[in-house]
Amino acid sequence: MxxxxxxxxxxxxxxxxxxxxxxxxxxxxxxxxxxxxxxxxxxxxxxxxxxxxxxxxxxxxxxxxxxxxxxxxxxxxxxxxxxxxxxxxxxxxxxxxxxxxxxxxxxxKEYLFIKKFNDLNNEQKKYLREFFLNNLYPIIVPIMVDSTHPFPHLNNLSFGMAIKLKDTLNKNKIKFGMVRISRMLPRFIEVNEEIYIPIEMVVGEFIDYVFEGCEVLSYTSFRVTRNADMEIEEEEADDFIEIMAEGLKARKKGEVVRLEVGNTNDESLIEFITGHIKIDEEDIYRYSIPLNLSALWQIIGSNRFAHLRLPSFNSRILPPLSSVIDIFKSIDSSDIALFHPYESFDPVVNFIQSAANDPDVYSIRMTLYRVGKNSPIVKALTYAAENNKQVTVLVELKARFDEENNLYWAKALETAGAHVIYGIPGLKVHAKIALVIKKIGNSFRKYVHLSTGNYNPVTAKIYTDISYFTSNENIANDAIRLFHTLSTGYANKAKLDSLFVAPTQIKPKLLELIKEESKKGSDGYIILKANAVVDVDIIEALYDASKAGVKIDMIVRGICCLIPKLSNISENIRVISIVGKYLEHARIYYFKNSNPQIYFASADLMPRNLEKRVEIMTPVTNKNIADKLFGILKLQIEDNTQSHELQSNGEYIKLTPKDTNAINSQEEYEKYVNLMYSALLKTQDSKDKKLVKRMMGEN
Incomplete structure (x- = not known):
């Protein structure tokens, strides 16, 4: 029972x-x-x-x-x-x-076509024949599979074609082969500025040129997905970098977990593939649309169809920051919080670049999780190290699917003279923190940047995240202590005074905050904004708070294992998910009767974040910044356009405005930032004034 x-x-x-x-x-x-x-x-x-x-x-x-x-x-x-x-x-x-x-x-109707080969006219077919001979024929790899030609190994997410052939000399002899299509080739071939053809249709139509001596009877595209979750036995590795590199190679050879097959009526083609790939029948997916949907970015990103995309939002740099102001002086004046991508990520890049170029800066320390390619931040760190500044960087090599990129940057930084920490045994370092130490007069001044998101200028344009600059001495001392524990490998035991760090402090603190709010009964109020809510202890604490009468609003983008609206258990809990133009990525936690009331974190409410990673949760003691973050939460709770509300049966219902008061929180925040940037507060209409007051924490 x-x-x-x-x-x-x-x-x-x-x-x-x-x-x-x-x-x-x-x-x-x-x-x-x-x-x-x-x-x-x-x-x-x-x-x-x-x-x-x-x-x-x-x-x-x-x-x-x-x-x-x-x-x-x-x-x-x-x-x-x-x-x-x-x-x-x-x-x-x-x-x-x-x-x-x-x-x-x-x-x-907008003159954008993804067509099949047979839908083209003769002139277009002739063009594709020439394109095949000049651009595809030299690159594609045909393979006849028989007793002397074994079925090849297929790397993870390999895309290719299975071919059924008949020997022209012995027409009773049926053969099977395949064509490997390089990832370097475009997924869709452009016939002209309006028409795209999936590459497999072009290859399939002219495959006779490749398999000479055979007649092609049928073909289909297919794609394999392999187990790509690396298990690194760190304690047994003498060289962590070497074993990570080996793990990346092993990822390409993991067991096949899914087979996608293009549209075909010839079952023998599928039998040919499955005869060489071990796969459960239930993990075979047959599609009537092109495989590899992620490749649609080739068309989505085309400049000629820009009118079929939403206009891009120009991120703003708001006071007290600007491109000409000394960022260290700005931080000395007051703590600063940014909400990306509405507010530009440039000040974060400027913070590191200024530190790298400032002759009075002695030390730069950072954690890097997903930095992306051509990172200006890593380039600045490299420059600083080459110019004899003390640069310490923890590069998390276990950041899933970014391991190879991070390994490259780690080696580049080490070559430049930086002290590189290659992760912590048994823990992922997911914390986002940078520390700059600058000599001013006869003393050192410390500057800290904390964030809910990665130091990646590309994703900062599409992920919503909180960025926070401070020269608070207590936070700076905590940052120093944290970097010392990262350098010595004892981060699993780290405890800080002003900040909260996982795996030792964040979960106990959150449970304490929820419990204290529960004591306030119906006067209690909790808002939790996260990407995922999975941790059982946190969920049970929230159930207890709900039973005590505490009102709880949760903004959970993705996974939510908590069940809302259960009678006598979670009837005071409301869960919404916002899916829109930007990926909601910030984690903000509010407790009405706490002091301080607002916290932001790199950690989601999941066991892996709270117990198996190094994460940071920051209390917001500055009233203006606390009001700003609370305004973000309240605006998102009021969203009735892009919000989906979780029901007790697990389904989500998309909310729709009941009257003309439609609120799209992402569009509203774009508008708010533009208003602040344009300094039009005195000439706003009443609705604009209401928006600005709400976002500034006023009633």
Whole structure:
């Protein structure tokens, strides 16, 4: 009986994530946004699903093979979860295909076509023949699979074609082969400025040029997904860098966990593939639309169709910052908080570049998790190290799918003379912190930057995150202590005085804050904004708070294992998810009766973040900044355009305005920042004034 009760108190993590990805896909059906914005959500959906299979499904398969039967608070076994996942995705596949075709049909009215080869005229077909001979024929790799030519190894996310052939000399002899299509080639071939053709249709039409002596009977495209979750046995490695490099190679050879197949009526082609790839029938997905949806960015990003995208928002630099002001003097005057991407990421880059160029700066210390390619921040750190500044950088080599890029930057920094810390054994370092120490007169002045997001100028344009600059002495001393523990490898035992660090302090502090709010009963109020809520202890504490009468608003973008609106358990808890133009990535936690009331963090409410990573949670003691963050939370709670509200059955209902008072929190914040930037406060209409007052924490 007790077990049944427990099962009903938690949603399954994987199924909750699938519902998040469905919310992403549903945005592609939003007719209020331009066509390529709709296509963008299909591309994001596909990319998300790739990673889900590479990591989550692959992990469940390993648990199942290991005989594990209990792996979560919801008590679903790995086998049951796999069955539910497959059922869900197969069912959703039909909706995906219909939605894709609907968008393409509407795109034709805008003179954008993704066509099939047979839909082209003779002149266009002739052009593609020449294109194939000049641009594809030299690059593609044909393989005849027989007793002397074995089926090749296919790397993770390999894209290719299975070919059925007939020997022209012995017409009774059927053969099978394949063509490997390089990732360096475009996914779609441009016939002209309006027409795109999937590359497999071009290759398939002229494949006779490749398999000479054979007649092509049929072909289909296919794509394999492998287990890409590296397990690094750090304690047994003499050289962590070397074993990470080996792990990256192993990722390409992980077991196949999914097979995607293009549209074909010839079952023998699928039998040919599955005869050489070990795969469960339930993990074979047959699509009538092009495979590799993430490749749609080739079309989405085309400048010639810019009118089919939303206009880009110009991030602003607001007072007290500007491009000409000394950033260190600005921080000396007051703590500064930025809300990206509405407020520009340039001041963060400027902070590190200024430190690198300032002759009075002695030391720069940073954590780097996902920095991206051509990083101006890493270049500034390299310059600083080459010019004899003390540069210490922790580069997290275990940042999933960024390992190779991070390994490259780590070696470059080390070559420049920086002290590079290659992660911490047993923990991922997910904290976002930078510390600059500058000599002013006869003393040292310390400057700290803390963030909910990565030091990546590219993602900072599409992820919403909080950035915080301070020269507070207590926070700076905590930063020094934290970097010392990172350098010595004892971050798992670190405890700070002003900041809170995981794995030792954040979870206990959050549980304490929730418990204290519970004591206030109906006068209590909690707002939690996070990417995911999974931790059982946190969820149970929130249930207890709800039972005590505390009102709880949760803004959870992705996974939420907490069940809201349960009678006598969570009836005071409301959960919404916002999916829109930007990826909601900030973590902000508010407790009405706490002092301070507002905290922001690099950590989500998940066991891996709270117990298995180095994370930072920052209390906001500055009233103006606290008001700013509270204004963000309140605006998002009022969103009735891009919000989806979680129901007790696990489904999400998209909210719609009941009157003319439609609130899109992302658009509203763009408008607010533009108003502040334009200094038009005196000439605003009443609605604009109300928005500005609300965002400044006024009633």
């Amino acid at each position: 007790k077990q049944d009760k427990v099962e009903k108190l938690f949603f399954n993590r994987e199924l909750s994530w699938l519902r998040f990805n469905t919310r992403v896909l549903n945005e592609a059906s939003n007719e209020k946004i331009p066509l390529l914005e709709r296509l963008k959500f299909i591309a994001i959906y596909g990319t998300n699903l790739d990673e889900f299979y590479m990591v989550r499904v692959a992990g469940l398969k390993r648990l199942y093979l290991a005989g594990i039967t209990d792996c979560g608070a919801d008590k679903l076994t790995p086998r049951e979860q796999l069955a539910e996942i497959r059922k869900y995705i197969h069912k959703e596949k039909k909706f995906l295909e219909q939605l894709f075709e609907e968008i393409l049909n509407k795109a034709q």
